[in-house]
Every structure is written in structure tokens, then in C-alpha cells.
Amino acid sequence: MIIDCHGHYTGAPAEHGRFREAQLSALADHRPAPDPGVIPDDVIRESIEKNQLRVLRERGADLMLFSPQASSMAHHVPDADMARSWAAASNDLVARVVSLYPESFAPVCQLPQTPEGSLDQVVAELRRCVGMGFVGCNLNPDPSGGHWTLPPLTDPLWFPLYEALVELDVPAMVHVSSSCNPAFHALGAHYLNADTAAFMQLLEGDLFSRFPTLRFVIPHGGGAVPYHWGRYRGLSDRMAWQEPSRLLENVFFDTCVYHQPGIDLLTSVIPAENLLFASEMLGAVRGGDPETGVEWDDTLQYVERSSLTDAQRRLVLEGNARRVYPRLDAQLTAAGRLAS
Numbered sequence: 001m002i003i004d005c006h007g008h009y010t011g012a013p014a015e016h017g018r019f020r021e022a023q024l025s026a027l028a029d030h031r032p033a034p035d036p037g038v039i040p041d042d043v044i045r046e047s048i049e050k051n052q053l054r055v056l057r058e059r060g061a062d063l064m065l066f067s068p069q070a071s072s073m074a075h076h077v078p079d080a081d082m083a084r085s086w087a088a089a090s091n092d093l094v095a096r097v098v099s100l101y102p103e104s105f106a107p108v109c110q111l112p113q114t115p116e117g118s119l120d121q122v123v124a125e126l127r128r129c130v131g132m133g134f135v136g137c138n139l140n141p142d143p144s145g146g147h148w149t150l151p152p153l154t155d156p157l158w159f160p161l162y163e164a165l166v167e168l169d170v171p172a173m174v175h176v177s178s179s180c181n182p183a184f185h186a187l188g189a190h191y192l193n194a195d196t197a198a199f200m201q202l203l204e205g206d207l208f209s210r211f212p213t214l215r216f217v218i219p220h221g222g223g224a225v226p227y228h229w230g231r232y233r234g235l236s237d238r239m240a241w242q243e244p245s246r247l248l249e250n251v252f253f254d255t256c257v258y259h260q261p262g263i264d265l266l267t268s269v270i271p272a273e274n275l276l277f278a279s280e281m282l283g284a285v286r287g288g289d290p291e292t293g294v295e296w297d298d299t300l301q302y303v304e305r306s307s308l309t310d311a312q313r314r315l316v317l318e319g320n321a322r323r324v325y326p327r328l329d330a331q332l333t334a335a336g337r338l339a340s
Contacts, residue, residue: 001340002300003321003328004056006173006219006254006278007064007105009094011051012072013043016093020072023082033082036089044096053104055281059300063332065325066094067108067138070283071186073177075113076145084121087112091129098133103335106328108136108173113143117150117157123164130168135327137165139172139216141198146181146190153198154205162211171215171252171324174198187284195223199251203232203241208250215250215324217276221257226269252324254278255299255316258285260292263302272312276320277303314340 015037022034056064068090077083087110098107109129111122126137139161142148151157153174165172179190195218208214218225225232232244254276257263267275278299285296294301303316318340322329329339 001063001332001337002061002317003277004061004064004279004281005217005276005321005325006256006280007052007066008069008280008283009052009066009090009097010069010282011047012069012093013039013047015039015043016089019089020086023086024077027077027079027082033085036085036092039093039096041096041100044093045100048097048101051282053101056104059279059298061277061279061300063103064105065108065136065321065328066097066105067173068094068110070138070175070191071178073110073113073138073140075140075143075177076115076180078114078116080112080114080118080121083112083114084125087125088128091125091132091134095129095132095134106325106331107132107134108138109134111137111139111161113140115144115149117143119158119160123160126161126164126168126170130170130327133327133331134170135325135331136170136217137172138175140176141174141194141201142176144180145177146179146184148197152201152205154201154207159210162207162214165215166211166213169213169326171217173217173219173254175219191284192220192223195220196225197223199223199225199247200232202247202251203236203244204239206242208247212250215252217252217254217324219254219256219278219280221255221262221266222253222270226253226266229269248274252276252320254280255303256280256283256297257299257302258296259289260302260305263299263306267303267306267308267312267316272308272315273320275316276324277317 019036176194179186184190281297
């Protein structure tokens with residue numbers, strides 16, 4: 001079985017986008033918030049079958065962990081009530097997709113974060129979604145959208161969320177949303193900056209002594225982390241921090257790296273036990289590499305061509321996802337889809 005741990009509803013129906021526009025308009029005009037309405041099943045089916053489901057089948061993967069579109073989470077909007085209702089509507093739509101295609105998708109939720117960092121409604125939405133069968137969440141370390149106004153992920157501010165994640169036994173994928181800082185292009189800088197910064201925050205802190213079972217997935221191949229593993233080891237030695245390899249008991253990386261040399265570097269630096277297959281399709285990079293003819297986000301081809309052994313490849317493609325997302329494993333096992 002091949003599990004893609006990183007997919008977003010980038011082709012969500014236009015009705016969902018119009019609801020968001022109506023929300024923002026109502027906020028600007030100080031009017032009551034609109035109702036999201038109900039999107040028909042056939043509209044949802046069309047949006048999925050023409051996009052993620054089609055590509056998933058064409059490329060040979062079996063299941064995608066599916067969450068709302070990352071760039072649309074828009075955590076920089078400060079209104080807490082809007083954040084809550086927008087996250088709920090986005091998560092409910094993902095749940096609809098999963099109900100229509102339970103063999104192809106498993107749900108991961110958006111959290112109603114805001115720049116001021118309050119976590120009460122964040123924890124409440126996480127609990128609601130896990131109660132609906134969601135197996136993970138996306139956690140934004142920078143709800144300000146590129147201005148980094150909150151303390152690092154190791155700060156006690158975040159502890160109520162971590163306590164809930166540990167209690168519910170679900171991991172968090174570190175994932176920012178849109179960039180509000182013109183110095184940081186959202187897809188080419190902001191996302192990768194956040195991946196790298198999150199790892200550095202965890203390295204500099206001591207979060208996992210307090211939360212030994214907390215699990216993070218850092219996407220996009222870990223940003224700059226694998227490329228600069230020696231720098232992190234050197235800093236740790238110089239500053240008397242923990243050895244970077246200690247983080248690998250709790251921190252995992254996905255394979256959203258869009259060329260063969262990048263995957264080869266990732267798989268040679270990070271142990272196979274800490275890599276989860278992912279493509280993020282249809283996402284940041286679309287189309288094909290004119291030099292190779294391979295679709296940029298067809299990461300399965302890169303993983304298959306890497307130097308991983310067969311046993312390591314099975315871990316990356318399936319085993320690690322089932323271990324890091326135990327609620328996913330339980331759902332698959334209950335459906336008779338046993339691990340390879």
C-alpha cells in the first residue's frame with residue numbers, strides 16, 4: 001500500500017471560495033457572518049475526480065492524507081469567530097470528501113489559529129475533528145503570515161495544544177499559510193523558511209522531555225534541514241544543545257522534494273524510519289521537468305529511483321505513516337487493509 005501523507009483540497013468547489021469572500025466582506029462591513037451553505041455531492045465529486053483522485057490513481061498511490069488548502073487557512077486574519085467558522089467549514093468539506101471516497105482519502109484538519117495565539121478554540125476544533133475521524137492536524141508556527149510575532153514552538157503558549165495532541169494521539173504537520181510579508185514568497189520562501197525555523201526551534205529547546213510522545217511532521221523535505229545537517233550538529237556541539245538525531249524520536253520529514261538529487265540527499269541524511277512519502281499534489285509546483293519529462297510533484301518516481309532498500313522503501317511508502325498516524329492505522333486495520 002502507498003500512503004501519501006500530504007495533500008490539500010486545492011481544487012475545492014467555487015461555492016466554498018464564495019463563502020470565504022462573503023465572510024471577509026461581512027467582516028469589513030461589520031455585518032453578521034454568512035452561512036456556508038451546503039455544496040451538493042456531485043459538485044464535490046467533480047472537484048475531486050478531476051484533480052487529486054485522478055492523479056492519485058494515475059500515479060499508483062492508494063491513499064492520501066487530505067486537508068484544507070494551506071494557503072487558504074489565512075491565519076493572519078485576526079477575527080477569532082471567523083477563524084473558527086472558516087476552519088469548521090473547511091474541515092467539514094474535507095470530511096465530505098472522505099465520506100464519498102473513504103478508500104482514497106483520510107482527513108487532516110485545519111486549526112482556527114489567529115495571530116494573537118489563543119488556543120482555546122484551536123483545541124476545541126481539534127477535538128471536534130478527531131471525534132469525526134480525523135487522523136492529524138496542520139499546525140501553523142507563524143499565524144502572522146511571515147512576521148513571526150508568536151514565541152517559538154517550544155514556548156508554554158503552545159502547551160495546551162500539545163497536551164491535547166498527546167491525549168488524542170495525533171501528530172501535527174508543521175505548515176504555514178499565506179505570506180503577508182512581501183520579502184517572503186509564499187511557496188518559494190515562506191513555507192521552506194517555516195520548515196527550517198520549526199526544526200531549529202525544536203533543536204534549541206527541550207520540548208520532548210515534557211511531551212515525549214508528541215510527534216511533528218515537517219513537510220517539504222524539512223526545508224533546509226537535511227542539506228545543513230552538519231551545521232545543526234556543529235551548532236549543537238558548540239552551544240551544548242541536544243544532538244539533532246535526538247529529535248528524530250519525535251520529528252519526521254516528508255518527501256515533497258521535486259527533483260531526484262533532492263530526494264537522494266534527503267534519503268542519505270535522514271534515516272528511512274523518519275521519512276513519510278508525500279507529494280503535496282496538486283500544490284505548489286505543477287507541470288513537468290523539461291529535462292526529465294517527470295512531473296515535478298510525482299515524487300513516487302524519485303523515491304522509487306532512490307538508493308533505499310526494499311525494506312526501507314516499504315517504511316517510507318506505508319509503514320511510517322501508519323506508525324506516526326496511529327488513528328489512520330486503526331482505521332485501515334478495521335477496514336481490513338493490513339500493513340504490507
